[in-house]
Amino acid sequence: MxxxxxxxxxxxxxxxxxTKRVIDLLREDFDLLRNKVSCYQGAxxxxxxxxxxxxxSSCSILAFELKGRTVVTxxxxxxTEEYQRINHIFQKNQYDPCDFCRWGKIFAIxxxxxxxxxxxxxxxxxxxxxNQCNCSSPTLLLSVAEQIVKAEKKINxxxxxxRTARK
Ligand code: FES
Ligand code: FES
Numbered sequence: 001m002x003x004x005x006x007x008x009x010x011x012x013x014x015x016x017x018x019t020k021r022v023i024d025l026l027r028e029d030f031d032l033l034r035n036k037v038s039c040y041q042g043a044x045x046x047x048x049x050x051x052x053x054x055x056x057s058s059c060s061i062l063a064f065e066l067k068g069r070t071v072v073t074x075x076x077x078x079x080t081e082e083y084q085r086i087n088h089i090f091q092k093n094q095y096d097p098c099d100f101c102r103w104g105k106i107f108a109i110x111x112x113x114x115x116x117x118x119x120x121x122x123x124x125x126x127x128x129x130x131n132q133c134n135c136s137s138p139t140l141l142l143s144v145a146e147q148i149v150k151a152e153k154k155i156n157x158x159x160x161x162x163r164t165a166r167k
Contacts, residue, residue, distance in 0.1 A: 051069060104131035112149055119149050
């Protein structure tokens with residue numbers, strides 16, 4: 001089946017077999033290797049991408065379902081200013097998760113930033129819970145995520161006020 005979709009800001013056309021999964025399409029056909037495969041069952045978060053700006057497990061979606069939609073992978077998100085700010089706060093806190101859990105955490109934080117969720121440790125814990133990680137501190141993750149969400153929401157509120165003032 002031939003599908004067209006947007007991948008990291010570029011229009012793509014690709015012929016996909018009916019049973020091919022998105023993670024395999026990204027890794028095999030587009031050489032986008034930063035998003036990893038671990039459980040292959042939608043349970044660990046390693047293969048997380050943004051689909052129409054929502055976090056999804058790309059091992060749980062068939063490639064043909066991308067038709068007409070917008071995908072951002074780790075490689076695409078790394079080019080954004082938001083990523084630079086997130087990474088800065090990671091580094092400031094000496095928090096450096098590996099690629100097996102990094103992108104699930106970053107995309108979960110990204111989704112939280114753009115949601116109406118109240119910022120507290122319960123809601124942040126819920127947002128981050130789909131990411132399995134045995135080798136970094138969950139307490140540090142919560143602290144880092146809270147710092148990022150607060151900083152980003154402040155920036156977004158400032159932008160909204162600027163836009164309102166210009167009208
Ligand atoms: S590999 Fe997709 S959720 Fe684990
Ligand atoms: S799985 Fe490697 S740091 Fe989380």
